[in-house]
Amino acid sequence: MELLAQQILNGLVTGSVYSLVALGLTLTYGTLQVPNFAHGHLYMWGAYLSYTLMSSAGFNYWAAMAVSITVLALAGVALERLVFRPLRNDSPVNAMIAALGVMLFLEAVAQNIWGEEFRHLESPYGGVVSVFGLLVTAHRLILLGTAAVLMVALLLFLTRTIAGSAIRATAQNREGALLVGIDTNRVAMTTFAISAGLAAFAGSLVAPISLVYPSMGAMITLKAFAIVVLGGMGSVPGALVGGYLLALAESLGGTYVSATYQDLVAFVVLALVFTFKPSGLFKESV
Amino acid sequence: MKYGAGAALAIAVVLPLVVPNAYYLEILTQAYVFAISACGLNVILGFAGQLSLAHAGFFGIGAYTVALLATKAGVTFWAGVPAGIALSAVIGFVVGSICLRSKGHYFAIFTMAVGLIINLIIQKWESLTHGHVGVIGIPGPGAIGPIHFESGIARSYLALVCLALTLVATTRLLRSPVGRTMVAVRESEPLAAAIGLDVMAAKRLAFTISAALAGLAGGLYAGFIGFLGPESSNIEMTFNTLLYVMVGGIGSVVGPVAGTFIVYGLSQVLQVLQHYQMVIFGLALVLLILFMPKGLAGVFRRPSTQPTPLAESASLRAGSSKKGDK
Amino acid sequence: MLNVRDLTVSYGSFQAAREINFEVREGELVVLLGANGAGKTTVFRALSGLTRAGAGSRIEFAGRDLSSATPRAIVDAGMSHCPEGRKLFPALSVLTNLRLGAYRCPDRADIDRRLERVMALFPTLSTRTGDPAGALSGGQQQMVAIGRALMAEPRILLLDEPSVSLAPKVVRQVLETVAAINRAGTMVLLAEQNAYAALEIAQRGYVLENGRIVLDGAAADLMQHDEVRRAYMGA
Amino acid sequence: SSSGGGNETVTIGFTGPLSGGAALYGRNVLDGLEMAAADINDAGGVSVGGRHVKIAIVPLDDRYFPNESATNAKRLVHQNSAPIVFCPHSGGILAIQGFNASEPSFIVGAYSSEPQILESGNPLTLMIPPKYPIYFDAFAQTMIDSKGKRLGRIPGAHAYAKEWTKGFSAVWESKGGTVLTNNEIDYNTTTDFSSVASKALSEKPDVLFVGGPSQATALVIKAAREQGFKGGFVVMDQAKFEEMNKLVPMAMLENSVGVMPTVHHPDFRAARFVEKYHLKKGADRDPPREVSLTYGAMRVLARAMELAGTATDARAIHARADEAARTLPDEFKPSELLGVDATGHMMQTTVAAHVVGGKFVPLYLKQNE
Amino acid sequence: MLLEALRLRKAFGGLCAVDEVDFAVEAGSITGIIGPNGAGKTTFFNLISRALPVTSGRIMFDGEDVTNLQPHHIARRGVARTFQATTLFGDATALENVLVGYRQRTSSGVWDALVRSARLAREEHEAHAVAHETLAFVGLTDSAERLARDLTQEQQKRLAMALAIVARPRLLLLDEPSAGINADQTRGLIALVEKIAATGITVLLIEHQMQMVMHLCRRIMVLDYGKKIADGTPEEIRNDPAVLEAYLGHK
Ligand SMILES: Nc1ncnc2c1ncn2[C@@H]1O[C@H](COP(=O)(O)OP(=O)(O)OP(=O)(O)O)[C@@H](O)[C@H]1O
Ligand SMILES: Nc1ncnc2c1ncn2[C@@H]1O[C@H](COP(=O)(O)OP(=O)(O)OP(=O)(O)O)[C@@H](O)[C@H]1O
Ligand SMILES: [Mg+2]
């Protein structure tokens, strides 16, 4: 029983990270249909920046995170402007190749800057707290809370405001969007900025409970793709719920089935779902 | 075009004789092998318009078939390769039948999952595949009558012959009614169905052929390298093959071959840069795709007088999978 | 008000519009006639900034030079365009499509008022507001496209074959509404296959052929013009 | 092998992971080689037949993929005429062994403690680290004596960890210990180790067996401690205390057994080596074990070249490796070297460590062949 | 009767797009379907051409139940269609479009392609002949080598019809062939439809252009909210009060 509770808690923590990463990917891949395989590498960069600012420049955790999010948001803008915008009218496969190039580039640059060594960011909230008899570090609780708040805010922004609709309108018919006065270039850049900022946020949150290294984003990218597609391309609630469910499935599956196959859970679930429902569980968002 | 093909063939025939040493020969041979796999991916992606990310999985199936048959059952390379092709094709047929019911991005990510699962099965099924340790001591092709295949040159020619056959086959396919059907499906599924084309059958056929070619490439690879690990079927391998196809030019028959030589060659050349290798390689990819969005083949193709319309590029937009018309 | 001088548009080496001159004066409804491929859509696209006009072209609206303005600036200047091919957002709801028509309008209450007006014009849409636009019938989608253009409450409305795919009864309604909007002060530039119906509500018209304006005049005169009657009215 | 200007150079190849998750490990192995090469060159190079030959290390990245190791090795041998190619992973080594004895032949400098490498009977292999079974007995005995008999297991999912786990578990049981569930996980891709730690701890183990890259292993230990685990850890030889200590305090490592950090190695040669390393890389960086071992191996092979009187003939060099290891002056050794056995294994005294009261207590291991 | 729809129904969620429609089409006729926007006309076509599954009811073609056939199967039995928004293979030439339209009549497969069999050669020859003939029939001989997307609207409509009739269907479904075409060119299109009908192909036509419907059709069905509200000769339809109310509007 205690084990179950502990695993659910662990699942929620990992789930917060998955959801944040998947949410960012939903914006670029689900909505703008840019298969950004470099997404997890933005997450890696976010983690490294926070780490560097804290360990070498003496920033406090939140300040470091804020700077890191800002820098990555700008990087997202640059990425859209320089790489993905020129490819807008080509097949999405082209954008995918470009994303792979960006991914290799980001990883190699990170390795040149920070070396091969695994880094670890010390959270200021290192203490262990007991919640209903379960031992957790304070940082994990903070992670759970901040992630949830941010996600709800973003969900409301995207689904309840006209600015949110403008993003989806741009993706569905760019000329139509131009005709109603939407600055589609700005929308695309904003979308990438939010997406990359979210990745940086997730990376900075996860750094204290995990390791920071150049290839830390590879696996999570693949999982995020699975989550985005399972949740219904472009559906924000789908990505959020999907992230948590996947992490719970992993931690429970890892406990009660076998930890060896944990990484496979996402893909087996996806394969099963699509075998029986070829167009996915959910319709695309409206 | 005719002259171009002739010149390319002449170069390909002479190349193994003039390269300075065994290392170059090895690279050349591997490039031929990877090019076969790229041609396979081109059939499903370029002809039929379906982005399969399970491609390396089939490469791995072909490779492991040859490797395991040889090391565990003493089956020769010559019997193992056809077996590998057959197994890849059969599994490709089954997987295709299931995955192809999904469309666009869903299909791409579905096959990505399938590819990862195949790779993980190879990794984890240790009693059969030796997991991470891999299969060592895979015998290469044995002599056929007076022709021996021990030397790098002989193997290189063997790979070249296989590649040439692949090219002839895919060219004939593309220019036949069967290929036209695939292209029609790529352009518009509802229209293709309305004019009496069996959309599913066409896609499944393309998928099966692409799996078979990946299996052929994998089988050759296992026999030539003599060692096989699970990374032969991982997603990076799929991505690499995709790079070959896209840089070369999607849909054109020889594009993938040129792409393989450029990208694989580039990655070998850049090795000397050590730390900066991937920095440059990543940048090069982005620039290649930015400045040659249609690949090399696009550069040489006579430009259309009309710009491409902004219309949705049909097959990869999951959203356009709605039935019926409007 | 809208003053177009020497408008030239090329697609690659092909000139789809060649040194076109025309104007729409305050309060006017002007028709653009032309066979398929004459260049009507090209003119509309150039006006709303979707296609770049060639060098030397000049588009002036309400005293402002819009020759190289962005589509957004053009919308802000008071032009709204119902395009050929509808260009809806298929996965967004009908309601969101319409609301986005008033994207540049900050006033919520005003948007609701405009919505009501559009719904009154196309009652069929009011039962479908929550459905994705892509699930509507062809004609219903055309209604959404017209509605979306109306949502901007522009100073000039550009309508590129608004009646395509609409049932006869609705065609009449749409044209009547356009006439009414025009009477209320909005300028209209209209391209329409049904030349007769269009000329009936217009004050003036221009005839396009192979990217050039070959004829212009008062609507009543054009209606009597033999060539026009033969080529565009099927008479 | 020779370049202009009278300055003769021999290329020594390296193929290993220099990017990706195992890059640090590859870099460390390479560091030892480069450091040795620099020292040798500073002293004038290798003297063969009266000539002085400098050593140039050419590293190529194989991203831990055996097929790329093989291609790289071919490149190093055919392009650069390298008589020796080092490789730090068993897959790559096995792949390279497939052709290293054919012409031109070259020595495989195998940095891997996987016994299979020697079992293949390759005539030109030099295996550098001790085979891992050497640790089993001492580790098991120490922990059973000090902490108890229930062994929980959270090993990595890679082949090396699997073999280790299997062998160690058998020894543990043979000493009357109980082996609990094997919670194998991928140390390279797991983001959060809490859940696997929770699971292992739910069985109330006295001792936890952990093992993967140092940093990930440290996080497993951290997760277990944070969930209240008070027992000891058996740390597989892949992870290093000195690296783990950068992530977790010594207090968390209390009661662990693992490889002795080079800085705390009781041997006087090791102390001297550490000093030298500090001079080169700065006092804040301690040499990882890979550096000291590959440094020694490069020294041995350079000496073997001198003894054989050739810098290019791999067979001749390999034949003198044993003699070279025995006769290598102490100042060139990072620890005690006993020679190279008939299978090509470099023999050395091996010392492990038991963390007691924040100190590394040496555990002397029997060289049981 | 060539085609019969029996209590045919199609629901999208709560919306009944085609509601219990009974309808029959006589072989050799030109029949029209009209109705307000969203009445279910296109959906009716989608059901017959099997692009959408039916909710209930049956479809009989040439006396056989074809309700559950796949789209390509019904096409091969002789039901061809055009789409409301002109749909073509834009990046292919007009000739290539028509060639692929003929594919359903040929049977050479992968093997024939690989060995270049005699059958393949024969069929290719035949396909080219038929394709050129069809292009000539619709008046596009001169445009055979042009890309479909470079053609004018009207030429595209003609090409769409060529694509539909190249395989000699028995029933041709035309969805708003005149949309976006001006009056003058509409006359040419009317002539083409008559010419197609004269070759023995039964035509079923959706149109909002009243002159065209009234001119071509001997019989017209009117749909409204998915229901059949009238079915008769042009004269009867023109004067039917329900039709006037729902569709034509009071004059
Ligand atoms: N994107 C484009 N690329 C190339 N040529 C184009 C493009 N758009 C239009 N054209 C060509 O420009 C000419 C004018 O086209 P346009 O669409 O403006 O005509 P139109 O008068 O609107 O015709 P319709 O009545 O068919 O709508 C035509 O010959 C057309 O083929
Ligand atoms: N895929 C779909 N999902 C939901 N509703 C649909 C779908 N397709 C059509 N409909 C609805 O079914 C009804 C009938 O549509 P249909 O396209 O058949 O009309 P139509 O008679 O062809 O109209 P038009 O003359 O405007 O083309 C419409 O209300 C439409 O919104
Ligand atoms: Mg037009």
Ligand SMILES: [Mg+2]
């Ligand atoms: Mg319709």
